[in-house]
Amino acid sequence: MSETMFEKIWQKHRVLDRDDGQTLLYVDTHLLHDGGATAFDFIRNRGLKPRAPERIFATPDHYVSTSTRKVEEIEDPRHREMVEKLDRNTREFGIKQFGLGTEGQGIVHVMGPEQGLSQPGILLVCGDSHTSTHGAVGALAFGIGSTEVAHVLATQTLWQRKPKTMRIRVDGTLSDQVTGKDVILAIIAKIGAAGGTGHVLEYTGSAIRGLSMEGRLTLCNMSIEGGGRAGMVAPDDTTFQYLAGRPHAPKGAAWDTALDRWRALPSADDAVFDAEVSLDGSAIQPMVTWGNSPEDALPIDGRIPDPSKAVDAERREQMARMLVYMGLEAGTPLSEVAVDRVFIGSCTNSRIEDMRAAAAVAKGRKVAGSVRAWVVPGSEGVKRQAEAEGLHDIFRAAGFEWRQPGCSMCLGTNGDIAQPGERVASTSNRNFMGRQGPGARTHLLSPAMAAAAAITGHFTDVRRLLAGEA
Amino acid sequence: MEAFRTLDAVAVPLPRPNIDTDQIIPARFLSRPREVDHAGFLFHDARRLPDGEQDPEFALNTEAWRNARIVVAGKNFACGSSREAAVWALFDAGFRCAIAPSFGDIFSNNGMKNGLLPVVLPADVVEAIIAQVEADPGARIQVDLPAQTVTAPDGSVHGFEVDPFAKHCMLEGLDEIGLTQSYEEEIAAFERRFGRENVR
Ligand code: SF4
Numbered sequence: 106m107s108e109t110m111f112e113k114i115w116q117k118h119r120v121l122d123r124d125d126g127q128t129l130l131y132v133d134t135h136l137l138h139d140g141g142a143t144a145f146d147f148i149r150n151r152g153l154k155p156r157a158p159e160r161i162f163a164t165p166d167h168y169v170s171t172s173t174r175k176v177e178e179i180e181d182p183r184h185r186e187m188v189e190k191l192d193r194n195t196r197e198f199g200i201k202q203f204g205l206g207t208e209g210q211g212i213v214h215v216m217g218p219e220q221g222l223s224q225p226g227i228l229l230v231c232g233d234s235h236t237s238t239h240g241a242v243g244a245l246a247f248g249i250g251s252t253e254v255a256h257v258l259a260t261q262t263l264w265q266r267k268p269k270t271m272r273i274r275v276d277g278t279l280s281d282q283v284t285g286k287d288v289i290l291a292i293i294a295k296i297g298a299a300g301g302t303g304h305v306l307e308y309t310g311s312a313i314r315g316l317s318m319e320g321r322l323t324l325c326n327m328s329i330e331g332g333g334r335a336g337m338v339a340p341d342d343t344t345f346q347y348l349a350g351r352p353h354a355p356k357g358a359a360w361d362t363a364l365d366r367w368r369a370l371p372s373a374d375d376a377v378f379d380a381e382v383s384l385d386g387s388a389i390q391p392m393v394t395w396g397n398s399p400e401d402a403l404p405i406d407g408r409i410p411d412p413s414k415a416v417d418a419e420r421r422e423q424m425a426r427m428l429v430y431m432g433l434e435a436g437t438p439l440s441e442v443a444v445d446r447v448f449i450g451s452c453t454n455s456r457i458e459d460m461r462a463a464a465a466v467a468k469g470r471k472v473a474g475s476v477r478a479w480v481v482p483g484s485e486g487v488k489r490q491a492e493a494e495g496l497h498d499i500f501r502a503a504g505f506e507w508r509q510p511g512c513s514m515c516l517g518t519n520g521d522i523a524q525p526g527e528r529v530a531s532t533s534n535r536n537f538m539g540r541q542g543p544g545a546r547t548h549l550l551s552p553a554m555a556a557a558a559a560i561t562g563h564f565t566d567v568r569r570l571l572a573g574e575a
Numbered sequence: 576m577e578a579f580r581t582l583d584a585v586a587v588p589l590p591r592p593n594i595d596t597d598q599i600i601p602a603r604f605l606s607r608p609r610e611v612d613h614a615g616f617l618f619h620d621a622r623r624l625p626d627g628e629q630d631p632e633f634a635l636n637t638e639a640w641r642n643a644r645i646v647v648a649g650k651n652f653a654c655g656s657s658r659e660a661a662v663w664a665l666f667d668a669g670f671r672c673a674i675a676p677s678f679g680d681i682f683s684n685n686g687m688k689n690g691l692l693p694v695v696l697p698a699d700v701v702e703a704i705i706a707q708v709e710a711d712p713g714a715r716i717q718v719d720l721p722a723q724t725v726t727a728p729d730g731s732v733h734g735f736e737v738d739p740f741a742k743h744c745m746l747e748g749l750d751e752i753g754l755t756q757s758y759e760e761e762i763a764a765f766e767r768r769f770g771r772e773n774v775r
Contacts, residue, residue, distance in 0.1 A: 118774050120765045121758060125739035129758060131765050133773045143609050143659070151752065159771055168606070183606045227773045234657040234681055250659040250685035252751075260755045262762055266738055268680075298593050299651035299677050332651065334680050366775055398593045419649070423591060516602045516656075525625065535655060537597040539620045 107375040109270050110339055111305045114245040114370070118228045120262055129262050134222055136231035137163035137200070137254075138213040139191040140518070144232065144254035155198045157261045162222055163195045164203040166212045167518045171481050171508040174206040184519055209352075211484020211510045214238040214452035218322060219486050221351025225340040225367040230257055235452050235534065236335075237328040241321035242348065243340035243370050245305070248329065268334045269379035271304040272372075275312040277387035282568050284462070285320030286454060286532070286551040288312065288384075289327040290392035290402040296382055298400040301333035304380060307372060308338050312386030318347035319458035326453045327534050330399040339371035393439050393564050394536050394549040396427040401536070403439060405554070405566045411435035430538055431546050432526065439564045442548075445527040447478035447559040448541075449505075449552050451515035454532035455483030457490050459552040464496040466556035466567060472504035473562030479506045479521075481513040505559065517542050530558040577690035578748030579720055582671050584644035586716040586728075587634050588705040594648055595655035596682065600664045602656075613660060614667040639712030647704050647716075648675040653682035662689045672718050674725065676701050687741040688751065692718065694725060694735045703727070720746060 120129040148154065155161060168187040170179045179185040188205070195202040203209030209220055214235050217223040225243035230236060232254040239246035249263065257263055273292055306328050316324065321338045328336025345364060348354045355363040390404035412424035412435065428435065433442065449463050460482060472478045480500050482488040488510055491497055497507040513521040515533040523529050525544025532555050536547040548564070557567035561575055569575040604616040622633040629636045635643070646665070652675035653661055662685045665673070671691055676698040683693045707728040708714045714728035720742060725733045744751060
């Protein structure tokens with residue numbers, strides 16, 4: 106019984122294995138968002154319908170406006186149409202939708218755990234690469250393309266070849282203000298943006314155990330940025346406390362039997378992984394990215410790297426291009442780089458704990474005059490909770506805009522984009538060229554670090570700001 | 576899906592690592608249905624200068640590579656977002672094969688379900704092929720899926736791995752849903768064990 110957690114979940118979901126190495130897996134839970142209209146066109150054109158609509162849950166996030174909750178007020182007709190299509194498709198096929206303005210609506214990867222849909226031991230898929238997020242509760246969760254979404258709609262199954270496994274161990278105690286975001290940026294800086302390709306990543310070690318559920322969700326969210334097929338954390342009391350009482354979590358006797366099952370999920374002590382990586386958690390500092398790949402991350406006390414010191418010509422050319430795009434000079438301390446915009450949001454960092462961390466920095470301070478700062482809660486639930494705690498008042502008093510839940514500036518499909526050349530301190534997950542709008546310059550960091558950048562107008566070690574030194 | 580057997584075509588070099596799907600097709604073009612021709616969105620921003628004009632330096636904008644149907648790229652090609660439109664943009668612009676030392680996993684899957692073959696070759700081989708096509712713009716590469724080989728412009732032949740199931744589907748142009756439905760009995764039996772509950 107020396108199986109990994111991944112192996113246990115995989116085995117249980119096998120419908121059949123083919124001789125050629127493909128396995129047909131049964132999907133417990135299928136999440137949909139408003140970018141998935143093509144998959145419905147696909148099955149409709151073939152005269153098919155969803156096989157198990159009761160296993161499908163939908164919410165609009167990519168195309169919703171963050172200034173209104175009224176669909177008819179979405180200005181761009183293309184965007185409005187995407188939100189309307191999700192509504193029509195879910196109604197037509199009897200799929201549960203957490204619609205705009207209702208408690209459950211939000212970024213699909215915030216909604217799933219919050220509603221208790223993401224559960225230990227299940228196989229969960231969604232037509233979105235950050236589906237890896239849900240592995241934080243001990244699920245096998247991964248993103249799929251729209252042809253695969255259509256396949257899951259029609260058959261509730263998916264063909265897969267068994268991926269490899271990688272254990273990423275982070276031991277030690279994290280320093281103050283070092284979060285799940287900093288841990289995952291440090292991991293990706295170490296393994297590289299393709300380091301986890303073809304692997305399911307399992308995060309273990311005392312630093313991971315010590316993370317809250319929100320921190321683990323952030324960690325697993327960015328598994329894809331390290332190339333990982335999925336990311337997972339073994340369920341434990343932190344997980345169970347988080348899930349207990351959530352709308353779709355098991356209740357009563359069913360909860361007790363579920364707990365027994367869930368406690369048997371963690372990888373065996375002698376489980377063998379295809380690859381092993383380890384990091385010293387106590388050495389991780391608050392991180393900020395400087396380039397156009399999440400692997401280009403540095404501790405806040407670092408300087409913009411010098412391409413002439415690159416390991417090879419390819420990397421030299423790539424670094425030079427990134428510095429031009431990012432408008433940065435080699436050797437500049439990160440803490441001297443000024444920002445124009447701050448975005449606190451996205452499926453990486455828009456949960457209640459993220460709101461609290463940013464608000465703790467914003468409290469009693471003012472956003473620098475040169476900065477436009479946004480806070481976009483990840484879901485209606487997060488928004489309501491934050492407002493109940495008065496966080497929105499703290500943000501507003503400090504000069505942040507408090508907006509409606511959605512993906513927003515993470516990708517800008519709803520029109521929330523930065524202008525060419527604008528530098529954005531962003532709590533999202535991708536700093537790709539043009540990700541936040543053509544020519545926009547994205548730096549990834551944690552919510553507290555983003556709030557600190559908003560206050561000082563440049564990247565700052567949030568610990569120094571809180572200590573009154575910056 | 577369009578079947579893929581063999582291909583003899585011009586190969587364009589995109590030697591950078593980590594070319595992500597946001598570069599292949601920017602997010603603002605993602606709300607189009609599949610029927611829309613996606614060719615014009617391919618590298619929409621990456622191939623343009625800040626003033627909006629086509630960048631003459633960008634390989635796909637040059638005469639020699641305008642008709643390329645194979646892309647030869649740096650490692651981790653098409654990483655990032657799961658957007659299938661990245662495959663559609665390449666496909667609609669005529670591409671049927673991408674060669675790189677590694678790919679974003681989801682892109683590979685999407686490619687094989689849409690008639691765009693991802694071929695993984697060792698980094699040094701890819702580097703050599705890139706050098707050959709850069710030295711001789713318009714040079715052709717032959718890809719043989721049944722034999723699982725790539726013939727570089729210099730005549731060297733390189734074998735590649737491909738999932739046998741995906742290979743079968745690509746060779747026949749099979750739609751997976753139809754195939755899966757032939758396992759209806761197995762799926763139904765599996766479902767009877769769990770009903771609406773999660774699998775355990
Ligand atoms: S918040 Fe960003 S990364 Fe997350 S699902 Fe939305 S667009 Fe994708």
